[in-house]
């Protein structure tokens with residue numbers, strides 16, 4: 001077999017590892033079951049020339065210099081700070097909820113009183129978890145916390161996950177804090193940039209190396225099998241490394257049952273107007289069936305006259321038996337993690353099989369975190 005490393009999947013996990021091994025003079029073969037590279041970051045241009053993120057909006061942000069420097073080699077970036085509004089009581093207010101949101105939704109006197117109390121109580125903080133506010137012993141702060149919880153978190157989370165917010169892992173709720181001030185950026189990270197020519201081009205550059213071969217539209221499971229803790233490639237035992245970034249339950253034929261995910265129905269709409277909404281993303285936590293609307297021109301920085309494309313995201317369940325269904329968000333709870341661990345134990349027994357990425361590790365990873373994990377894995381397993 002002429003390849004030293006087989007990599008399954010061409011998202012950030014697979015592509016980062018492919019590039020690192022290729023630079024180490026290893027011959028790398030990538031299997032990608034979709035007809036394109038770039039995993040869920042894939043961007044395509046529509047007929048109206050607007051570039052869209054086919055699998056939902058992806059905004060890059062990180063505090064990790066090594067990750068940003070790694071990516072910087074494969075394309076130019078432009079400075080982009082993400083700002084989100086949310087429709088609350090028929091007003092568009094900044095999300096994460098900040099002092100401006102408070103002023104827009106409360107009478108002036110009451111808003112001043114809440115701000116003063118928050119600043120006094122949480123002097124040293126610039127942001128705080130909503131869970132701390134709802135549990136605060138001060139009645140004014142607690143009532144404010146309940147208001148934000150009800151209008152920003154409760155319905156949105158129930159819509160997104162289809163379970164009551166009380167059953168959601170607190171790490172999910174804590175992803176969106178309450179800001180104690182007027183900073184209206186969605187992220188506070190040091191590096192906030194978007195790829196100038198888009199993610200697909202970035203991936204093309206990353207994978208453009210003479211040691212990398214890519215097989216598109218090919219499910220690895222048609223060529224690779226596992227038997228007695230050995231990996232077989234087209235019927236022959238394979239002694240090289242296999243980096244697997246696909247779904248772990250699929251690799252082991254769902255023998256302990258399927259790992260649950262939430263999925264999304266993504267509906268794109270074109271309009272012959274310059275802009276549809278005032279910012280790239282507007283969240284709809286309450287009345288509407290969709291959770292948010294993204295307008296891509298703000299993300300791609302394109303100047304396309306009188307044309308725009310938006311995306312509405314409707315959460316839905318995931319069905320692993322339906323080929324069209326896409327697993328987007330792992331549903332993290334004790335029961336599902338136990339099931340994951342059963343698969344993990346099987347994988348551990350197989351020499352030279354390495355799991356990396358959101359599907360293989362059944363984990364929510366931001367893009368920077370998955371690249372960081374891939375760079376670490378490379379350091380651990382390179383010869």
Ligand SMILES: Cc1cc2nc3c(=O)[nH]c(=O)nc-3n(C[C@H](O)[C@H](O)[C@H](O)COP(=O)(O)OP(=O)(O)OC[C@H]3O[C@@H](n4cnc5c(N)ncnc54)[C@H](O)[C@@H]3O)c2cc1C
Pocket residue numbers: 008009010011012013014031032033034038039040041055056057058059060061218219220221245246247328329356357358359365366367368370
């Ligand atoms: C809706 C949504 C929005 C997001 N927005 C952001 C954001 O704004 N910022 C951010 O930092 N992160 C965001 N993320 C997270 C981001 O998508 C992940 O960090 C990233 O996709 C992880 O990369 P990955 O390589 O692990 O997985 P993926 O990108 O999913 O790549 C896995 C690849 O493996 C392929 N594959 C699977 N099985 C097989 C097989 N058997 N054979 C061959 N190929 C196979 C798949 O086709 C896929 O291309 C978002 C996630 C979602 C769901």
